[in-house]
Amino acid sequence: MARFAARRLVNMVFVLIAISIITFLIFYKIPGGDPVLRIAGRASNETTRAQIREDYGFNDPVYVQYGELMKKTVSGDLISYSNRVNVREELVRGLPATLSLVIGSAVIWLFFGVLFGVLSAVYAGRWPDRVITILAMIGISLPVFWLGALLLYYLTFKVSLFPAGGYVPLTEDPAGWFSHLILPWFTLSILFIGFYTRLLRSNMLDVMNEDYVRTARAKGLSERRVLGRHVMRNALIPIVTLFGLDVGAAIGGGAILTESVYDLQGIGQYVADSVGSLDLPPIMGTTLYAAFFIVLFSAIVDILYARLDPRVRLNQ
Amino acid sequence: MSAPLLDVSDLRVSFATEEGVVKAVDGVSFDLRAGEILAIVGESGCGKSVTALTVMGLSRGPNATIEGSAMLSGVDLVTMDDEALHKVRAERVAMVFQDPMTALNPVYKVGDQIVEQIRAHEDISKEAARARAIEALRSVGIPNPGRRYDHYPHEFSGGMRQRAMIALALSLEPEVLIADEPTTALDVTIQAQILSLIERLNRDRGLAVILITHDLGVVAEVADRALVMYAGRVVEEGTLDDIFYDPQHPYTWGLLGSLTRIDQPRPRRLPLIPGAPPSLISPPQGCHFRPRCPHAFTKCPTTPPLEARLPDNPGHRDRCWLDSETKRARRVVEDRIGLVASAE
Numbered sequence: 001m002a003r004f005a006a007r008r009l010v011n012m013v014f015v016l017i018a019i020s021i022i023t024f025l026i027f028y029k030i031p032g033g034d035p036v037l038r039i040a041g042r043a044s045n046e047t048t049r050a051q052i053r054e055d056y057g058f059n060d061p062v063y064v065q066y067g068e069l070m071k072k073t074v075s076g077d078l079i080s081y082s083n084r085v086n087v088r089e090e091l092v093r094g095l096p097a098t099l100s101l102v103i104g105s106a107v108i109w110l111f112f113g114v115l116f117g118v119l120s121a122v123y124a125g126r127w128p129d130r131v132i133t134i135l136a137m138i139g140i141s142l143p144v145f146w147l148g149a150l151l152l153y154y155l156t157f158k159v160s161l162f163p164a165g166g167y168v169p170l171t172e173d174p175a176g177w178f179s180h181l182i183l184p185w186f187t188l189s190i191l192f193i194g195f196y197t198r199l200l201r202s203n204m205l206d207v208m209n210e211d212y213v214r215t216a217r218a219k220g221l222s223e224r225r226v227l228g229r230h231v232m233r234n235a236l237i238p239i240v241t242l243f244g245l246d247v248g249a250a251i252g253g254g255a256i257l258t259e260s261v262y263d264l265q266g267i268g269q270y271v272a273d274s275v276g277s278l279d280l281p282p283i284m285g286t287t288l289y290a291a292f293f294i295v296l297f298s299a300i301v302d303i304l305y306a307r308l309d310p311r312v313r314l315n316q
Numbered sequence: 317m318s319a320p321l322l323d324v325s326d327l328r329v330s331f332a333t334e335e336g337v338v339k340a341v342d343g344v345s346f347d348l349r350a351g352e353i354l355a356i357v358g359e360s361g362c363g364k365s366v367t368a369l370t371v372m373g374l375s376r377g378p379n380a381t382i383e384g385s386a387m388l389s390g391v392d393l394v395t396m397d398d399e400a401l402h403k404v405r406a407e408r409v410a411m412v413f414q415d416p417m418t419a420l421n422p423v424y425k426v427g428d429q430i431v432e433q434i435r436a437h438e439d440i441s442k443e444a445a446r447a448r449a450i451e452a453l454r455s456v457g458i459p460n461p462g463r464r465y466d467h468y469p470h471e472f473s474g475g476m477r478q479r480a481m482i483a484l485a486l487s488l489e490p491e492v493l494i495a496d497e498p499t500t501a502l503d504v505t506i507q508a509q510i511l512s513l514i515e516r517l518n519r520d521r522g523l524a525v526i527l528i529t530h531d532l533g534v535v536a537e538v539a540d541r542a543l544v545m546y547a548g549r550v551v552e553e554g555t556l557d558d559i560f561y562d563p564q565h566p567y568t569w570g571l572l573g574s575l576t577r578i579d580q581p582r583p584r585r586l587p588l589i590p591g592a593p594p595s596l597i598s599p600p601q602g603c604h605f606r607p608r609c610p611h612a613f614t615k616c617p618t619t620p621p622l623e624a625r626l627p628d629n630p631g632h633r634d635r636c637w638l639d640s641e642t643k644r645a646r647r648v649v650e651d652r653i654g655l656v657a658s659a660e
Contacts, residue, residue, distance in 0.1 A: 211418040217374055218413075219433040219484070220405035223398070229432075230421055310468040311422055 001303065004314040008299040012292070019291045020073070020284060024066050027280050035081040035280055069284060078281045080274075087285035090270055097167040098266035100177065101184050101258065102250040109189040110243060113196025114236075120197060121204035121235075122227070132197060139194030148187045148261030155183065165263040180262075188258040192246060196239060203235035210234070237308050241301050248297025252290030320347035321524050322371070322409075322492055327384035327394070329363075329370050331377075336597040340366040342548035342604075343384070345622065348492065351522040353515070355535040357571070358545035361593060364528045367545075368494045370394070371526075372411055373401040388492070407437050410485035414497040416477035420469040420484075427453070427465030430484050437488055452483040456513060475506035482513065486523075493517070494526045499534060511538050532575055536560065541631075544568050547594055547604035550622055554632035562644075564625060564634035566655055567605045569647045573654025580652065587654055603635065610656060611638060611646055 036058060040048050053059050057068055072078045078087040120132040156164040162183050168176035207213060208231055216230040256268035263269075267286065274282035306312045329341040341363040348354050356364045369375040371386050371393055386393040388408060396404065413419040420429060430449035431442065438445075446465065453461035456479040469477055478498060485493055495514060499507035515538050517523050527539060535542050535556070542559045544552040544567065552565040563569055570589035576582065591608035594600050600607050602617035609616070615637040624630045626640055636643065647653050 211413055211415060212421040214374060215413065215419045215481075215484075216421065218372055218405055218411045219436065220402045220407060221432070221436050222402060225436070233423055234421070309423060311470045 001314060004303065005299070008295075008302070012295045012299070015295050016288055016291055020070060020288055021066070023284055023287045024069065024280075027278075027283065028062060030278070032278060038082045038277075038279065069281070072281070073284060073288065078285050080279050080282050082277050082279045087282045090282065091267060091285060091289055094265060094267040094270050096169060097264045098251060098253070098255065098259070098268060100167070100170065100181055101188060101255055101264060101266060102247060104181055104185045105188040105192070105250070105255075106243070106247050108185055109192035109196060112189070112193045114200060114239070116193065116197040117200025117204065117239075118227075118232070120201040121208070124201070124205055129201075133201075136194040136197040139190045140198070142190055144187055144191065144257040145261055147190065148183070148258060151183050151187060152261065165261075167264045167266070184258050184262045184264060187261070188250070188255055196242070199242065200235060200239055203238055204231055207231045207235045237305070240304055240308060244297045244301035244304065245294070248294045248300075249290075251297075252293040253286055254290075321350045321389060322348040322526075323385075323387040324348075324367070324371065325385050325387070327367060327370060327386060328382070329366050329375055330381045332379040332381075333597075337381075338596045339548055339599065340596060341370065342596075342599070344545070344548075344550055345384075346543055346550065346553065348524050348526060350491070350524055351518070352540045353518050353525040353527055353538055355527045355529060355539035355542040356545060357529060357532060357535055357542055359530055359593065361596070362545040363548040363596075364545050365496050368411070368496050368526060368528055371494065372405060372409060373398075374411075403437070406433050406485070406490065407488045408490050409492040409494065410488070410490040411494045411496065412478070412481045412485050412498045415501045416474055416481050417501065419481055420477060422469055424468070425466050426469055426472065426480050427467075430480075430487050433484060434487055448487060449483075452487040453480065455486070456480070456483040457509075458483065474502050475509060478502060478506075478510050479513065482510075482517075486517065489521070490523075492524045492526065494528070496528045497530070498527070500529070500531070507534070514538060532571060544571065547599055548596055549604055549635065551605065551636070552632075552634040553622065554629075554634075558629065558632040562626075562632070563647065563653060564632065564640065564643055565605075565636045566609050566611050566638075566647075568634075569649075569653050570608075570655035573649060573652070573656070583650075587649075587656060589655055603637070611642075613637070 035056070036049050036052050037044075039056070040052050057065060060068075069078075076086075076088040079085070080087060116132045116136065120129045120136075123129045152164060155161045163176070163180050166180060168180050170177040213226060213230050216226045221229075253268045253271040255266065256272045258264075259266040259268040260272055267289070270282065271286045271290070274286055302314065306314045324347065325345045327341055327344045328339070330337050330339045344363070344367050346354070356367065358364050366375055370382060373393060373396065376382065382394055384394060388404065391400075393401070393404065393409075420426060424432075427446065427449045430452055431445040434440065434445040434448055435442070440448075450461045450465055453464055458464050458476060458479050464472075469480075472480060482498075493514075498514070499510050502510060511534060514525060514527070518525050518538075527534070529535060539556055541553070541555050543550045544559065544565065546567045552559065552563065552568050554562075559568060560572065563572060567589070573587045574589065576586065589608055594604060594607060602619050603609070603612070606612045606616045618637075620635045620637045622633050622635045624633045625636075626632055638646070649655065649657055
């Protein structure tokens, strides 16, 4: 397992390098990507711009520019072209909000996804299944920005049940932290609960038709034990995989919409702002940050998968 | 003759499907005596597996309707409540399934799956159950059972998995073993090993076995008696000699005729039974085999009962209206038993 982890780590470096090159090239080619205007301002004259071009090394060959950028990325000296803010500091500043949002939501969506999925499968075709299926479909179809805006309007503006957005650090005010996060947690979870419910339902129904479940019944086990030990154990394996990847992506900045609607100042929101202003250093920083978490979690998923399914061997 | 261990009487199982009600088992009766091997033979879809699953209570479900009875020394398995059924399963009647590749749970160790069964039925310690499981694995001829206990199903070969399934089935020393095509998914050499294992357990422990198969070779190998099933009904029942040397039902002739035998000249083409089995949603009126039977006559649209039709052999029963003289004359095709001549 240690060797597997080491190999994945080496792979990860290569993946990150590849991603950084692609990001850099896309940015280099994109119309309106020229950073000089952003640094000098629109009202600047040609002399200033030429000076900036020279100072920042924009006249250097592409690979030199790339090398410089990566050097700064690795050393943590990456600075935004438009507002001169250090990218690493911004990421570190956004991390608590994003982690609070994602971890809280993940607990909620896993719990309810599994609960509804199991109920749906056990009552397949009967009314609890029908109700859950309709709710799951609604959950999957609800746009996050719409749901978020609606909740904000009705639950904070009309009825002041919850604070209107923003993030309060856990260490400063645990109660405030909690009340500020309830709506975002719920908003981010809805979609995942819908997906997990549907996936677990179909997994469980598949597994229930497996021969080994019939064997388990033939062994004289109680229905509860058949479901708990034989059906669930196998039906949850794909859920674990999906969960790992979803959490990785959400920490990596995937919760952009939720963070923006509730103004959590998390990493997703930072990603959205950087992309909006076509600012290369933060784009590079956040892309590599996101890629890091996604690659990390997929490695964790692989290791977990091998733990859960004895047929899977990590190739040594 | 001792009282039967298992007495199945007029068993009817039907399933509601979108196309209609499938009458999978349509009035099956038989008995299983202590210490005998009873084969149930028939082609796919004839209801032999459903019959077996119903005896185990495994065909119950929201879409299933089950009538008739299956008395296991005085208690009816058909009407028994789930709680009591859990006690009967594995403890008194155990089952081995067709495909050993999929019948064991891939995520648990083989030994643990046996221990799970033992501890679901008996209040004993893990260590004691483990010892029993190892003993069960040893008794079915798995080499090195102590080490094999900790292996996962995918680390076993097909034959070893089927042995492990049999070990699982026998770990609580049931009175009846139902083996549903236990050798179909295995290589021929392994088939022979599994069959001789079942035979040995039958001989040594007096285990009564219901052996479900579509392979008449398997029947000839190990069974004491056989039921021939067709389209949800038993069409013929008798000892091995009855079935192989004096078959009374044209369907049985067809089955025997479609066998190739090593001690007889090779046919130019394999004789087969013309036509296909009927739909079980709307089976033909009267004898189910009528549409495929070249000997059908005016009486066949009335269902023939399964009864002894040979005065000197009350144990040999069949469902065919023809009189036994006519049967004996008509079943000889090309100097052997068959239904139709092999096609040129």
